[in-house]
Amino acid sequence: MSQTTFGYLTEENAPLFTDLYELRMLQAYLNQDHNPTATFSLFVRDLPPNRGYMIAAGLEQAIHYIETLSFGERTLEYLAEEGFDESFLSSLSEFEFTGEVRALPEGTPVFANEPLLEVTAPIAEAQLLETALINQIGYQSLIATKASRMRDVIDRNGEGQQLIDFGSRRAHGTDAGMKAARAAYIGGFDGTSNVAAGEAFGIPISGTMAHSWVQSFEYERDSFETFVDEYGDESVLLIDTYDTVRGAEIAADVADEKGAAIRGVRLDSGDLAALSQDVDEVLPDVDQFISSGIDEYKIDDFFERDGVGAGFGPGTALVTSTDAPKVEGVYKLVATERDGEMRPTMKLSAGKVTYPGEKSVRRTESDGQYTGDVVGLRDEDLPGEEQLVTVIDDGERVIDLPDLEAIQERGREQRLKLPEKHRDIEDPEPYDVRISDELQAETEALRQELESRRPA
Amino acid sequence: MSQTTFGYLTEENAPLFTDLYELRMLQAYLNQDHNPTATFSLFVRDLPPNRGYMIAAGLEQAIHYIETLSFGERTLEYLAEEGFDESFLSSLSEFEFTGEVRALPEGTPVFANEPLLEVTAPIAEAQLLETALINQIGYQSLIATKASRMRDVIDRNGEGQQLIDFGSRRAHGTDAGMKAARAAYIGGFDGTSNVAAGEAFGIPISGTMAHSWVQSFEYERDSFETFVDEYGDESVLLIDTYDTVRGAEIAADVADEKGAAIRGVRLDSGDLAALSQDVDEVLPDVDQFISSGIDEYKIDDFFERDGVGAGFGPGTALVTSTDAPKVEGVYKLVATERDGEMRPTMKLSAGKVTYPGEKSVRRTESDGQYTGDVVGLRDEDLPGEEQLVTVIDDGERVIDLPDLEAIQERGREQRLKLPEKHRDIEDPEPYDVRISDELQAETEALRQELESRRPA
Known part of the structure; x- marks a missing residue:
């Protein structure tokens, strides 16, 4: 066990971030000499509640995972301890992905039953990717969607207000x-408070002060x-520690006294729309940044009630997508080679029926x-623009990121091409x-064939 | 930017996993020579909905973070680019935590307004820990709680059924x-499907087969x-791909034919309680493992309706705590040194008032x-057992993990010492x-003092 700053997942053991059954199946596929070419499709069966669309995100990380996945000594040792056999582990030590991946580019609106990604490869290879791909694409798409909804409310009712991700502390x-x-930026955010994300992704970082700063002095004014004194004109002062309007007055005094044109104030509690109007009377030329429980519903209400703000800092509601915290991405086998030909396949499990075959998604x-x-x-002749793009072919990335x-x-x-009625x-x-x-006909024919196998 | 298998957070940049305002305050604390000793308290203001208690978890990772936090070249370079000044970065390069940490041991039931952790140190040091501590303790406590609720339903109504975490793919x-x-194990789970978690934490791993295995053959029987053929008596067969009861019959035939006493079957769709009874007729001596949308409510209902199962595999609902996906952990300044003495402090922000002072939590x-x-x-004389334990003193860990x-x-x-009425x-x-x-009197006195400062 090698502990890292925040946990235990390192380059060395990351390939083990998969469900045991994937590896169990892998061993059986290889040992039992049953490794036909297969296509898996990653999609959601339903959009999360209140969502008229999702925004695809996470593909860059998914591609990187597929391109680099390989099993080193530490992973093989552990799997040996867990009972995997030597010949399988020897194959696994040579694992590399050799297949094809088609996907929706990040930022693309996506709907239920549309593949976000399809993988075609020998089944052992394609199977192994399941857990990590769903994890990476599901979460980022969930958050890009949540962010896009907030940006959309501002585009429709606001004045281009800033959106800054304040969620790191409450993320899972x-x-x-x-x-x-990253996903919030894709969805239309302007920055993040998370310094590591700023460094890693080149996203603008943003931050002011906490209540503890104010409380650590005997007087708010101090x-x-x-x-x-430290930050001059760059200062953004948090004014709600004791009383928001009084805080605004003190901020105005201090700015005056110091001859500083402070950049802004932050409001973090109370009736934000009403308080922002009061603060605007005191500090008409100073930007107000609004935080505390912010999400698309609160932003909408803030505008509805004529709140005054230059920016919002959504946190928990953004990063946990609180009103819809799960997106049940699935990765389903839709076609498999038999007698040298790709044949469609589906399951009939109650409530979980899948559409068979490799897909096309066309948008008109x-x-x-x-x-x-x-x-x-x-391979069907369909109207509209194909949305799925080949991103990996013969195991090699074929697009620029x-x-x-x-x-x-x-x-x-x-998003703006989606009629507004779908963005409520x-x-x-x-x-x-x-x-x-x-596809309907194919689904029906296959269903009948599969059902005909059951004894009456 | 250095990309790792799943992202961008490495040992080198992990210290930047903090909100920018922490570092902005840090620079000001140091440059403005305002670095009094301070105590911060990490707690939740309210239990999540439907929760009568939470289970504290994540302390081991929190301690490790505090013990090892330091800023290397890469982090300092980035901060210099972002405008932090040289003298501050020079101090930061020597950062180490020198203070005290008291905390609830992992596994302890905890309630609203009770500190999960208190940090006392020069304010610059204590401040910096905020984002990462809330992140690590909040999430693990949320999940340990969710897991504990499932284990509790089984303890009360079941027969010691296994609980296996199947959630990796849907985790955030x-x-x-x-x-x-890890947190699910703390809450009473028996294992996980996540191979990396097995390797890292020594948690038993568990896994069977997916629908894709079944679909990749022309016939379910094959x-x-x-x-x-591959796994013999260890086999657990997934029987709901086409028709659950028919699947059970085929499983029975195959076991018979192969002379294997298969270990179990898995049901993953449909009316699980009803189907499990039907399957029990066909395979009375085989364990049934139940998955698909499992949470404490579904387990309760499954028992209510006399379902037959040897184990459950909760996934999404466990790892996202879907019915209560957020826990708003806060890290608040409660005391600060002034004129050589620790003085209690609090904020009065609407709806976010905090209790001042270093705390004691006593349980009778x-x-x-x-x-x-x-x-x-x-320092108060109180009845009951003190729950907060000193885990770090003078910057050194003083407990065995x-x-x-x-x-x-x-x-x-x-958990079992908590009267059942609190565990509904x-x-x-x-x-x-x-x-x-x-504490009430202290809070009231301080509130009056702070309010008296506002002009009428």
Whole structure:
């Protein structure tokens, strides 16, 4: 066990971040000489509640994982202890991904039953990726979506207010803290308070002071003066430690006295819309940054009630996507080789039926607005623009990775092409995703074939 | 930017996993020569919905973070680019924690307003820890609590059924996947499907097969035969790919034919309680493992409806604590040195008032059952057993870290000492946590003093 600053996952043992059953199946696929080419499709069966769309994110990390996955000594030793056999471990030590991956570029709106990603490879290879791919793409897509909803409310009702991720402390662990900052940026945020995410992803970082700064002085005024002595015009003062409006008055005095044009104040409690109006009377030329329980619903309400703010700092609600904290990404076998041909496959499990076959996702638009999607078979002749892009072929990455700015811009453009009725934050009208006639027919034929095998 | 398997957080940049404002305050504390001794208290203001208690977890990682936190070249370079000044960065390069930490041992039941941890140190040191401590302790406590609720339902209504964490794929990132496995074990789980967590923490790992295994064969029967060829008596067969009861019949045939006493079957869809009874008719001597949407409510319902199962595999609901995905841990300044003495401090922010002063948490019991807690001042004379333990003193760890088995056992024992009425999963009766008279008086006096400073 090698402990790192925040845990135990290092380059050495990261390949073990998978469910045991993947490795159990892998051993059986190889030892039993049953390793046909297979296609897996990663998708969600339903959009999370209140969501009219999701924003795809996490592909860069998914690609990196696939490109670099390999098993070193430490992982093999552990697996030997756990009873895996030598010949399998010897194969595993030579593992590398040799197949094809098609995916939705990050920033693309996506709907239920549309593949975010499809992997075609010998089944042992494709199978192994399941746990990590769902983990990485599911969470980032969840958060990019949450962020996009907040940016969308501002685009519709606000004045371009800043959105800064304040969530690191409440994220589910450190990886979530990092990925939330990245995904929020994709969804339209301007920055993060998380310094490590700033360093790692080149996202602008932002931060002011905490109540502890104010409390550590006998008088609030002293705390403001000392901060302005250090940061001058860059100062953003937190004014709600004792009384928000009084805090604003003291901030105004201090700025005056120090001859500093302080950059802003932060409000972090109480009736934020009402207080922001009061503070605006005291400090009409100073930006107000609004935090505490911020999400798309609160931002909407803030505008509705004529709150005055230059920026918002969503935290917990952003990084845990509190109103919809799970996205049940699945990675399902949809086709497998038999007698030299790819054959569609599906399961019939109650409530969990899947559409068989390698897919195509086509999107049509008219007058710059999306009009609907059709999900069909990969080789089918369908209208609209293909959304799935080949990102890995013969095990090699075949695209350049876009930078975060470009992904954010793609997300913005494509979100705005979604008719507004699908972007409502509480009761969005479902976007039209049609299953193609051929895919419907294929599904029905396969279902009948599979059901016919059961004794009456 | 150095990319790792799942992201970007390495030993080199992990110290930057903090909010920018912590570092901004740090620079100002040091440059402005304002670095009094301070005490911060980490607690939750409210238990999450439906929770009558929480289980403290994550302390081992918190201690490790505090013990090892230091800033290397890469972090200092980035901070210089971001405008921090040279003299501050020079101090930061020598950062080490020199203070005291008191905390609730992992596995301890904890309630609103009770410190999970208190840090006393020069304010610059204590301040810096905030983001990471809340992140690590908040999430693990959330999940240990969720797990403990499932184990408690089994203890009350079941027959010692196994609980295995199946959540890695749906956790919010990889750190959450790892920590959920650890925290679930603390809460009373028996194992995890996450191989990396098995390797890192020594938790038993568990896994069977996915639907893709079954679908990759033309006939379900072939898939079962091949798996039994590989794993013999160890085989656990997933029987719901096409039709659960039919799957059970095929499993029975295959076991018979191969002369293997298969270990179990897994049910993953449909009306699990009803199906498990049907499967029990077909395979009376085979263990059934139940997965798909499992949480404490589903387990309770499963028992209510006489389901037959030897184990459960909760996934998403466990690792995202779906019914209560956030725990708003806060880290508040409660005392600060002034004129050579520690003085209590508090904020008055609307809805976010804190209790001032270093704390004591005392727990009383009678006939082996807890009867209530009192939260008071550290130096107060109070009844009951002190729950906060000094874990770091003068910057050095002063306790031995218990192993996971011991923590799990502590969690079990102490949970069972909580009267059952506080453990109800839907409407628990609040446990009695009294604020001591002295702490009440201190709070009131300080509030009046602070309010008297506002002009009428």
